[in-house]
Amino acid sequence: CNFAYGQAIIKGINYDESKVPDFVLPDPLICNDGQQVTTADEWEKVRRPEILEIFMSKVYGRTPTDKIDVSYTLLACDPKAMDGKATCKQILFTFTNGKKTIDAILLLYIPNHVQGRVPVFVGYNFMGNQTTTLEPSIYYSPGLRFVHGKDSPVWTRGAQKNRWCYDKILERGYAVATMCYHDIYPDRAELRDYSVASLFPDYISGSKNHDEWEAIGVWAWGSSRIVDYLEREGRIDMSKIAIMGHSRQGKAALWSGAQDSRFKVVISNDSGCGGAALSKRVYGENIARITTVLSHWFCPAFSQYAGNEENLPFDQHEMLALIAPRHLYVASAEGDLWADPKGEYLSAYYTNKVYELYKMKGLDSPVPPAVHQPIMNDVGYHIRAGKHDVTDYDWERFMDFCDLHFK
Numbered sequence: 001c002n003f004a005y006g007q008a009i010i011k012g013i014n015y016d017e018s019k020v021p022d023f024v025l026p027d028p029l030i031c032n033d034g035q036q037v038t039t040a041d042e043w044e045k046v047r048r049p050e051i052l053e054i055f056m057s058k059v060y061g062r063t064p065t066d067k068i069d070v071s072y073t074l075l076a077c078d079p080k081a082m083d084g085k086a087t088c089k090q091i092l093f094t095f096t097n098g099k100k101t102i103d104a105i106l107l108l109y110i111p112n113h114v115q116g117r118v119p120v121f122v123g124y125n126f127m128g129n130q131t132t133t134l135e136p137s138i139y140y141s142p143g144l145r146f147v148h149g150k151d152s153p154v155w156t157r158g159a160q161k162n163r164w165c166y167d168k169i170l171e172r173g174y175a176v177a178t179m180c181y182h183d184i185y186p187d188r189a190e191l192r193d194y195s196v197a198s199l200f201p202d203y204i205s206g207s208k209n210h211d212e213w214e215a216i217g218v219w220a221w222g223s224s225r226i227v228d229y230l231e232r233e234g235r236i237d238m239s240k241i242a243i244m245g246h247s248r249q250g251k252a253a254l255w256s257g258a259q260d261s262r263f264k265v266v267i268s269n270d271s272g273c274g275g276a277a278l279s280k281r282v283y284g285e286n287i288a289r290i291t292t293v294l295s296h297w298f299c300p301a302f303s304q305y306a307g308n309e310e311n312l313p314f315d316q317h318e319m320l321a322l323i324a325p326r327h328l329y330v331a332s333a334e335g336d337l338w339a340d341p342k343g344e345y346l347s348a349y350y351t352n353k354v355y356e357l358y359k360m361k362g363l364d365s366p367v368p369p370a371v372h373q374p375i376m377n378d379v380g381y382h383i384r385a386g387k388h389d390v391t392d393y394d395w396e397r398f399m400d401f402c403d404l405h406f407k
């Protein structure tokens with residue numbers, strides 16, 4: 001019965017494949033009124049908006065349509081950064097509603113050895129721009145001060161440089177634009193009033209509206225604001241924008257990609273529960289755990305499915321399908337069972353029906369590939385050895401995938 005199902009899941013995290021419940025995934029091509037979608041046109045006009053509405057009202061909350069004023073100040077420009085390999089710009093974004101302002105800093109590297117416009121990876125970092133490189137001229141990200149005390153590693157330059165192989169990315173002709181996610185929404189429930197959400201006209205502090213947008217929604221909105229800025233950059237090819245997000249930012253990257261068609265390649269790295277992973281498998285992190293420990297990431301309505309995945313009328317493959325006909329890449333790590341690698345793969349696999357409407361090729365088999373056997377179709381996937389992280393191997397595959405679709 002539902003109760004027993006729910007209790008078992010709330011008490012423990014399941015890592016046993018034989019205990020994954022039997023489930024039937026909703027067909028993304030069946031409309032709310034039961035009609036079957038058979039063309040890309042019907043998908044775009046009828047079913048796609050329905051699915052978007054499901055995720056706005058039940059998972060991430062509703063992204064406001066109001067515009068927030070933003071001004072850009074060039075804080076620094078080094079045309080010979082990284083031994084002359086790159087142009088490095090640091091741009092202060094000041095968001096304001098006239099009464100209050102919030103600052104964020106974008107760090108942008110553009111390769112110097114390529115002429116003209118270049119493709120770009122957009123992605124948030126976790127611990128500040130200054131942790132992505134040892135370069136001493138990089139400003140500390142402003143949002144950090146809300147979240148981290150003076151002993152935190154966020155104040156150490158280069159602390160997360162292993163996640164940002166700028167040398168390799170630039171060498172392959174890609175620009176990279178990163179910002180600290182805390183600048184947009186400092187990642188604590190009690191800090192919502194310091195997030196850009198608080199600048200919107202209908203903002204209610206502490207609101208528990210069932211479809212209130214929360215951190216993932218706000219981070220997704222912020223990624224789109226980075227693209228707005230890039231539109232002003234003469235060196236960026238706006239038809240070749242990839243978004244890459246790791247873990248909680250993988251969830252946000254998928255949600256950005258679902259809503260903003262300027263992202264032509266959408267990459268989820270180890271995004272897990274509430275990201276690429278299918279919730280109905282209830283393997284690794286589950287809805288009960290994520291909506292209690294990290295309740296400020298999702299709209300309040302999502303918690304009604306805590307321990308109740310059996311009755312979830314949708315699943316994450318439908319959110320991933322919103323990215324079609326743009327390109328989707330999902331990456332997992334073998335040692336990251338918390339994020340349910342198999343569930344991440346299956347979710348990408350079950351977008352197939354939607355990609356087929358566009359005569360595009362998704363993932364062929366419901367059986368995930370072996371470690372280090374990437375699949376590069378219109379939808380791509382890899383699982384690598386190792387733990388929850390972003391490694392050079394991941395970046396190299398992301399660039400292979402982008403090369404395939406951009407070049």
Ligand code: GCU
Pocket residue numbers: 246247248249270271272273285290338
């Ligand atoms: C926690 C959380 C995950 C999330 C991860 C991260 O482990 O439970 O859902 O993906 O943090 O963002 O690193």
